[in-house]
Amino acid sequence: MKKTILTGLRPTGNLHFGHYFGAGRTWYKIQNEYDFYLEIADVQALTDNFNNPEKVRTNVYEITKDLLSIGLDPKNVHFFIQSEIPEIAELTVFYSNLVTVSRLQRNPTVKTEISQKKELFGNNGESITYGFLGYPVSQAADITCFKGECVPVGDDQLPLIEQCREIVRKFNSIYGEILKVPEPLLSTTPRIKGLDGNEKMGKSLGNAIYLADSEETINKKIMGALTDTNKIKKDDPANPEVCMVYYYHKLVNNEKNINKICSECKEGQRGCVQCKKELIEAMNTFLKPIREKRKYYDDNPEEVDKILKEGTEKAREKAKETIKEVKKAMKIDYYK
Numbered sequence: 435m436k437k438t439i440l441t442g443l444r445p446t447g448n449l450h451f452g453h454y455f456g457a458g459r460t461w462y463k464i465q466n467e468y469d470f471y472l473e474i475a476d477v478q479a480l481t482d483n484f485n486n487p488e489k490v491r492t493n494v495y496e497i498t499k500d501l502l503s504i505g506l507d508p509k510n511v512h513f514f515i516q517s518e519i520p521e522i523a524e525l526t527v528f529y530s531n532l533v534t535v536s537r538l539q540r541n542p543t544v545k546t547e548i549s550q551k552k553e554l555f556g557n558n559g560e561s562i563t564y565g566f567l568g569y570p571v572s573q574a575a576d577i578t579c580f581k582g583e584c585v586p587v588g589d590d591q592l593p594l595i596e597q598c599r600e601i602v603r604k605f606n607s608i609y610g611e612i613l614k615v616p617e618p619l620l621s622t623t624p625r626i627k628g629l630d631g632n633e634k635m636g637k638s639l640g641n642a643i644y645l646a647d648s649e650e651t652i653n654k655k656i657m658g659a660l661t662d663t664n665k666i667k668k669d670d671p672a673n674p675e676v677c678m679v680y681y682y683h684k685l686v687n688n689e690k691n692i693n694k695i696c697s698e699c700k701e702g703q704r705g706c707v708q709c710k711k712e713l714i715e716a717m718n719t720f721l722k723p724i725r726e727k728r729k730y731y732d733d734n735p736e737e738v739d740k741i742l743k744e745g746t747e748k749a750r751e752k753a754k755e756t757i758k759e760v761k762k763a764m765k766i767d768y769y770k
């Protein structure tokens with residue numbers, strides 16, 4: 435029997451290199467080994483985008499196409515839409531009794547997000563909504579609804595998994611051993627830096643390369659990437675370790691080229707413009723198969739719909755089993 439894994443994404447924008455190298459690539463590699471549920475977390479996305487439903491709706495499809503274009507295969511992975519699984523919402527209500535408000539307020543991920551969303555939640559989080567504060571409870575429902583044993587995530591999500599584990603233990607201690615305590619499957623890739631050298635790549639930072647970027651966009655972005663600012667002239671020796679162009683060469687180019695680029699740069703035998711042009715080429719080669727798959731799904735949107743619908747049906751079956759057991763354990767199983 436394959437182990438069940440569950441992970442999720444908020445549909446708020448396209449996938450970028452940070453998502454790919456930090457997560458998508460690993461999901462691609464392990465997709466055969468698990469019973470894999472992949473949630474498009476539209477309800478969670480609405481907790482901080484409730485005033486922008488159009489954005490969430492559009493990105494459900496965008497993100498699904500991104501995930502399919504990196505080679506996730508619906509034969510292995512059940513893609514499903516969170517809002518189509520009412521059992522998740524039910525579990526969220528039941529679990530909300532098992533967590534204190536102060537515990538949620540102390541959740542480091544929630545705290546960081548509140549401080550990043552001043553416009554929505556006020557300078558000190560004084561306008562935080564009940565829904566946003568409670569999204570870790572809803573995420574615990576996401577995971578347990580499918581009896582997720584492993585949850586592949588980045589380190590920013592660890593406090594949410596820990597919160598889920600606490601809820602599960604509390605539930606089991608009160609109502610009986612029904613739920614599985616999930617384990618995080620931590621990504622080993624360090625965070626991917628932005629084009630501007632920022633430690634984090636992100637949409638709001640404007641420094642991201644997207645898997646769906648066109649050749650023209652890639653061209654423009656790479657020509658503007660940060661290089662060694664101490665290098666003035668074309669043949670000045672420079673330090674590749676502080677250069678984002680070299681950094682991305684290391685992600686998408688082959689080892690032989692990477693070594694050559696590094697030594698030429700250090701010896702002042704390589705101009706930045708040439709180096710950027712070579713990166714554009716390597717990047718386009720890397721993106722070629724991804725773009726081809728994406729074009730297929732762009733041209734066949736009904737297929738994307740079908741994948742989501744079938745994955746959602748499969749997820750729903752499992753969710754129904756779980757909710758039945760949960761309600762029985764909680765003695766709220768009135769009419770079967």
Ligand code: TRP
Pocket residue numbers: 440441442443444473475478573576577585586587591
């Ligand atoms: N919170 C996750 C994020 O912002 C998305 C998510 C929703 C998730 N449900 C999940 C991740 C369940 C892991 C498991 O990226």
